[in-house]
Amino acid sequence: MTLLETEAVTVRFGGVVALHEVCLQVQSGEIFAIVGPNGAGKSTLFNLVSRFLDPDTGDIRFEGRSLLAQPPSAIAGLGIARTFQNIELFDHASVLQNLLIGRHTSRRASLPAQLLFLPSVRREEIAHREAVEQVIDFLELQPYRERMIAGLPYGIRKVVELGRALATGPKLVLLDEPASGLSVEETRDMGFWIRDLRDRMGITVVMVEHDMNLVSAISDRVLALSEGRVVVTGPPELVQSHPEVVSAYLGDAPEAVK
Amino acid sequence: MEILQLTVSGLANGCIYGLIALGFVLIYKATEQVNFAQGDMMMLGAFLAVGLGNADWLGMPFLVACAGAVAGMAAVGWSMERLVLRRIFGQSQVTVVILTIALGFVLRFVAGLVWGHEPLSLENPLAGSNARFAGLVLGLDEVAVIVVTLLLTGLLFVFFNRSRLGIAMQASSQNQLAAYYMGIPVRRIHGLTWALAGAIAAIAGILFATKGSIDPSAGLLGIKAFAAAVIGGFGSLPGALLGGLLVGLSEPFAARFIAAGYSQIIPYALLIVVLLLRPQGLFSQVMGKKV
Numbered sequence: 407m408t409l410l411e412t413e414a415v416t417v418r419f420g421g422v423v424a425l426h427e428v429c430l431q432v433q434s435g436e437i438f439a440i441v442g443p444n445g446a447g448k449s450t451l452f453n454l455v456s457r458f459l460d461p462d463t464g465d466i467r468f469e470g471r472s473l474l475a476q477p478p479s480a481i482a483g484l485g486i487a488r489t490f491q492n493i494e495l496f497d498h499a500s501v502l503q504n505l506l507i508g509r510h511t512s513r514r515a516s517l518p519a520q521l522l523f524l525p526s527v528r529r530e531e532i533a534h535r536e537a538v539e540q541v542i543d544f545l546e547l548q549p550y551r552e553r554m555i556a557g558l559p560y561g562i563r564k565v566v567e568l569g570r571a572l573a574t575g576p577k578l579v580l581l582d583e584p585a586s587g588l589s590v591e592e593t594r595d596m597g598f599w600i601r602d603l604r605d606r607m608g609i610t611v612v613m614v615e616h617d618m619n620l621v622s623a624i625s626d627r628v629l630a631l632s633e634g635r636v637v638v639t640g641p642p643e644l645v646q647s648h649p650e651v652v653s654a655y656l657g658d659a660p661e662a663v664k
Numbered sequence: 665m666e667i668l669q670l671t672v673s674g675l676a677n678g679c680i681y682g683l684i685a686l687g688f689v690l691i692y693k694a695t696e697q698v699n700f701a702q703g704d705m706m707m708l709g710a711f712l713a714v715g716l717g718n719a720d721w722l723g724m725p726f727l728v729a730c731a732g733a734v735a736g737m738a739a740v741g742w743s744m745e746r747l748v749l750r751r752i753f754g755q756s757q758v759t760v761v762i763l764t765i766a767l768g769f770v771l772r773f774v775a776g777l778v779w780g781h782e783p784l785s786l787e788n789p790l791a792g793s794n795a796r797f798a799g800l801v802l803g804l805d806e807v808a809v810i811v812v813t814l815l816l817t818g819l820l821f822v823f824f825n826r827s828r829l830g831i832a833m834q835a836s837s838q839n840q841l842a843a844y845y846m847g848i849p850v851r852r853i854h855g856l857t858w859a860l861a862g863a864i865a866a867i868a869g870i871l872f873a874t875k876g877s878i879d880p881s882a883g884l885l886g887i888k889a890f891a892a893a894v895i896g897g898f899g900s901l902p903g904a905l906l907g908g909l910l911v912g913l914s915e916p917f918a919a920r921f922i923a924a925g926y927s928q929i930i931p932y933a934l935l936i937v938v939l940l941l942r943p944q945g946l947f948s949q950v951m952g953k954k955v
Contacts, residue, residue: 456845458844477849478844478845479844479847479848479849479850480847481845481847482845482846482847483847487845488845490841490842494839494841494842494845495839495842496835496838496839496842497838497839498838499834499838507831507835507846508846510828510831510832510835510846510847510848511846511847513828515828517827517828517829520826520827520828521819521822521823521826521827523826570846574846574847
């Protein structure tokens with residue numbers, strides 16, 4: 407079943423065409439990677455899906471419904487969560503508080519009930535806490551539960567951001583360079599977690615990533631972008647050896663020889 | 665005894681400065697805008713209560729008039745964000761400052777047109793009555809100001825720490841982008857923050873008017889409250905209240921122990937000393953802003 411689909415989306419920033427008639431289809435339960443050199447339009451694509459940008463033409467559909475009428479604040483409620491290339495956490499709150507904010511869209515109690523902390527609110531709060539604790543167990547964040555984000559190492563913050571995305575209870579997560587800035591070991595762990603969240607939680611993953619080892623180790627399909635156009639879509643080994651992908655990353659062979 | 669009485673009247677004034685300062689900080693934290701009309705919103709809130717409650721105006725019962733003034737100022741705050749501030753979103757800080765100063769003038773002249781420029785007093789059940797307590801004579805109005813501020817502070821504390829909306833406000837003040845993708849409608853939150861600041865301004869105005877009289881230039885008190893917010897540390901809600909209390913306390917003591925005129929100077933002298941010695945404010949959590 408197709409979960410996420412873009413139909414010939416084009417985005418222009420002034421005279422620059424950031425995306426040119428890009429079509430992609432992500433199947434439910436897939437790990438789908440987007441690769442391409444800097445400026446290829448990968449982040450623009452994420453910003454479209456999370457409704458931070460409007461396409462000039464084309465359509466974006468999630469579970470068959472167009473996303474174009476949705477504001478960015480509605481995306482989490484539909485079941486799409488994302489992480490950012492430059493971690494966007496609530497720096498002056500603890501790990502636990504950050505994850506609990508992930509439960510924002512599923513809080514139901516009325517304002518007076520919340521202020522009085524009625525038993526119904528207490529039950530709801532316990533359920534949210536349990537959901538968050540599962541995420542903490544899954545990502546092995548127990549030692550950091552009460553720590554402030556501002557004081558945590560980069561690698562841990564990266565994991566917390568993934569945790570916050572999972573706490574929203576998503577069907578689809580968009581991971582923007584999940585391994586950037588991570589050590590070799592941390593990258594390997596991140597790879598395991600991404601695969602596990604698909605295998606154990608049934609969450610579909612779309613990720614932008616430069617680390618080709620990680621991409622080929624865990625993704626089912628890869629889409630290569632260059633200068634806003636789709637070069638090729640297919641299994642990792644095919645995309646990696648595609649001549650246009652190689653030239654987009656390394657430059658044309660003759661030029662290099664010259 | 666005298667010290668205690670000075671303390672009570674200083675605290676009562678300080679509560680009002682603190683509540684106005686709270687409005688400054690609330691809006692600043694949520695939207696990074698400094699609202700120089702906050703003092704004038706306080707003044708307008710007091711006049712709304714006068715208009716609804718005083719016998720020669722609408723003559724509603726006191727508490728009904730207060731509730732009406734609070735709701736009215738929440739609506740004024742919300743509309744100021746919605747109709748004016750939202751349109752200049754992303755402009756420089758100076759633009760916002762000049763615009764809100766102008767909005768303050770507008771509110772002042774509107775109040776002058778409707779209620780006149782002569783001082784009016786808010787008819788209230790506590791006016792002029794005293795409480796005698798262990799040889800102390802305390803104005804009930806002053807005691808009421810302190811009690812109401814304490815209750816409001818408690819309510820706000822619960823609101824910001826327990827309620828979904830309060831937590832959403834904190835979240836959007838820390839990181840707007842992340843807040844959006846947690847499902848928080850950040851713009852609506854900005855509007856509601858202005859509404860909350862308006863409601864708090866109305867409460868401050870009512871408390872101010874129960875202690876004395878109100879006229880359209882009463883909003884200039886906002887400057888002193890701004891100093892209080894800076895003294896407390898501009899990014900901190902408890903700091904704003906404590907800064908207000910400090911300024912409030914400093915005035916009667918300066919008047920008593922230095923000379924009468926000094927009560928007007930002492931808040932700004934405090935401001936200068938704090939800025940020289942601890943520029944981030946007395947109670948701020950240290951937070952350098954990432955660029």
